[in-house]
Amino acid sequence: MLRLDGATVRFGERAALDAVDLEVADHEIxxxxxxxxxxxxxxxxxVAGLQALDRGRVLLGGADQDGVPVHRRGVxxxxxxxxxxxxxxxxxxxxxxxxxxxAGRAEQTGRVAELLDLVGLPGAERRSVAALSGxxxxxxxxARALAPRPRLLMLDEPLGQLDRGLRxxxxxxxxxxxxxxxxxxxxxxxxQGEAFALADRVVVMRDGRIAQSGAPVEVWSRPASxxxxxxxxxxxxxxxxxxxxxxxxxxxxxxxxADAPQGERRLLVRPGGVRIEAGGLSCRVESRTxxxxxxxxxxxxxxxxxxxxxxxxxxVPAEGAEVGVAFRAEDVVVLGDDTPWRVR
Numbered sequence: 001m002l003r004l005d006g007a008t009v010r011f012g013e014r015a016a017l018d019a020v021d022l023e024v025a026d027h028e029i030x031x032x033x034x035x036x037x038x039x040x041x042x043x044x045x046x047v048a049g050l051q052a053l054d055r056g057r058v059l060l061g062g063a064d065q066d067g068v069p070v071h072r073r074g075v076x077x078x079x080x081x082x083x084x085x086x087x088x089x090x091x092x093x094x095x096x097x098x099x100x101x102x103a104g105r106a107e108q109t110g111r112v113a114e115l116l117d118l119v120g121l122p123g124a125e126r127r128s129v130a131a132l133s134g135x136x137x138x139x140x141x142x143a144r145a146l147a148p149r150p151r152l153l154m155l156d157e158p159l160g161q162l163d164r165g166l167r168x169x170x171x172x173x174x175x176x177x178x179x180x181x182x183x184x185x186x187x188x189x190x191x192q193g194e195a196f197a198l199a200d201r202v203v204v205m206r207d208g209r210i211a212q213s214g215a216p217v218e219v220w221s222r223p224a225s226x227x228x229x230x231x232x233x234x235x236x237x238x239x240x241x242x243x244x245x246x247x248x249x250x251x252x253x254x255x256x257x258a259d260a261p262q263g264e265r266r267l268l269v270r271p272g273g274v275r276i277e278a279g280g281l282s283c284r285v286e287s288r289t290x291x292x293x294x295x296x297x298x299x300x301x302x303x304x305x306x307x308x309x310x311x312x313x314x315x316v317p318a319e320g321a322e323v324g325v326a327f328r329a330e331d332v333v334v335l336g337d338d339t340p341w342r343v344r
Contacts, residue, residue, distance in 0.1 A: 001026045001184045002047065002152055006056035009042050009208075016042040018208035019056065024152075029178055029185040031195035034205035035231065040188040043205070044154055047186065049073050061151065071100070076150030078141050078158055084129045090116070090140050091125030097148040115143040118177060135170060142174075146181070153178075155187035171197045192232060196220060204228050221270075226335050229268045236274070236307055240267035242334055250304030252281050255329035266335040271296065273331020274309035276317060280324035283307065285317050299325060 002024040009017040016039050024030050032040040045051035047058055049070040058065045065073060076097075084093050094115055095108040103111070116124050119139040129137060138158070145153060158174075171194050178185055189195050195202055196216040203213045211231075212224040223229035226237055240247035240254065242262050247254045249267060256267070283299035286306065295316045299307040307325065317323050 001028070001061065002186065003059040003062075004043075004047070004056065005059070007043070007046055007053055007058060008055040009039075009046060009051055010054050015208045017046060017053075020208070020210060022203065022210065022213075024184060024186055027182045027184055029175070029183075029198060029200045030187070030203060031199035031201075032186070032188045032203045032205060033190070033192060033195050033231075034211075036190075037207075038205040039208040040205050041156060042208075044156055044186065044188050047152075048075055048077055048154055074151045076145035076148065076153040077156070078145040078153070079156045084137060084140060084144075086129060088129070089125065090121070090127045090129060090132070093129060093140055094125075094143045094147055096144060101148055111147055112143075115146055118146075118181075119143045120173070138170065146183070151184065153183050153185050155185065155189075157189055158187060167191070167194060168197075174198060204231060206231075222333055223268060224336050226266045226268075229333070229335060234268055234270065235305070236269040236271065237335070238267055238304060240265050240334070242267075245329070247332070247334070251301060251307070251325075251327075254327050254332060256332050256334055257329055260332075260334040261336070268333040268335055269307070269327055270331040270333065271308045271310040273328040274299070274307055275326055275328065276309075276311065276315060276323050277326035278324050280326040283323055283325050285319050285321045285323060288316055288319060299323070301325070 004020050004022040007017050007020045008015060020043065032043060034040045042051060046053055049065065049068060060073060060075070085096065088096070091112050094112045098108045098111060112125060116122055119142055121136060121139055129140060132140065175198050187198065199216055201213060202216050202219045204211045204219065206227055212219055212228045219228070220232065223232060223234065229237055238249045238251060240249045242256055242260055242265050245256055245258055245260070247256050247265070247267055254267065254269065281301055283301045286298040286300045289296040294310045294312060297309045297311055297316060299309060301307065309325070
């Protein structure tokens with residue numbers, strides 16, 4: 001459906017996109033994550049035709065989009081600020097793209113009713129957009145983007161202005177809706193939970209390049225580099241010398257998977273792999289934070305950085321307690337470098 005070949009966008013000396021290669025398959029939902037300035041929004045704008053490439057190509061359905069204007073690319077766009085027309089009612093907003101395409105009144109009426117039903121707003125055609133809640137406005141914006149049956153739907157921080165509870169509900173509904181419609185989606189977001197819940201594939205960007213791409217469970221469980229690990233919120237990272245199935249670290253000897261890369265490396269211990277065990281690495285419990293199904297516990301060893309552990313409620317030691325710590329090999333990741341990925 002979509003292919004980027006060496007897509008490059010420069011603003012002065014800075015490359016906002018740096019020779020990015022990326023493919024999105026038919027019916028696939030791809031979410032692009034990254035810190036501010038990583039190039040994710042520039043990527044979306046380049047695909048839409050809102051930002052010209054300095055080098056490289058954007059292809060949709062195999063056709064080069066060089067010189068093709070936005071309205072002829074057959075893509076749908078939805079932004080976090082909704083950008084609804086305040087002078088039009090809900091039905092008028094949803095029908096806008098259909099009218100621009102020259103659809104007849106009967107087609108407009110039927111398609112609007114169909115989409116409002118799909119997004120959970122049946123019969124809302126005559127409602128004023130000003131009277132809608134934030135979540136309802138988001139649904140109208142989605143219906144408007146879907147109305148012309150775009151071959152690719154692009155979402156820019158689609159749920160960014162909504163409160164967390166509403167975002168969590170809507171992201172589940174969006175994934176179900178896109179699955180029913182067979183929609184191909186390219187979305188950018190800063191919200192990791194939103195991306196991992198919505199996507200078939202997650203792409204993490206850094207400095208205009210792709211740092212990692214993969215299924216959500218793959219990226220979450222096996223970050224490719226220290227940058228990706230820390231971006232995802234993992235702080236248990238130290239230098240290590242890996243030999244066989246053991247790594248020498250400032251935390252002592254840490255078991256690693258049998259197929260781990262060898263030599264001087266950086267090591268991630270996922271918080272779920274830090275466990276309390278008598279006779280292990282001596283640590284003092286600095287703090288405990290309740291996280292619903294588990295407790296995040298910060299542990300201070302005699303040497304090296306603090307450790308974060310995820311422990312069940314029944315296993316949480318008291319603050320200030322001295323405990324022993326051991327590590328599970330299946331939750332240890334030997335990290336690679338930050339070489340950009342060529343994604344297929």
